[in-house]
Amino acid sequence: MEHTDSCGTCGGDGLIANAFGSHTKCPSCHGGGRRAEDTGFRDVTKTKPSHHQGNNRVAAAEKQTWPSTSAGAEIATKIKESLTLTADVKAKLTREIIEHESTHGLCTQTFLKKMRKHVR
């Protein structure tokens, strides 16, 4: 039973024996039993959308529905409270903010300016 995508460190069961004789979560696959992506962990959310790794940081990023920076949340609130935008547009703009944050790590001034135009 040799699976090519099993984790090489723990053999695929997600656990390794530690120095105290008990078992601990494998550090290579974080308990998932799967070999890490050959290029590392970048873009795991995009390339592997649904498998369960026991790493809930990935799941949280996928299910994020609100910006994580204060600048992003502020503009998203204005969009949400806008009386002129439709629900569809609001959802799309909020999504755009979240995506922008995940790409840049924050909301750039240029981006915020562009977003503010929608709620003026």
Ligand SMILES: [Zn+2]
């Ligand atoms: Zn492992």
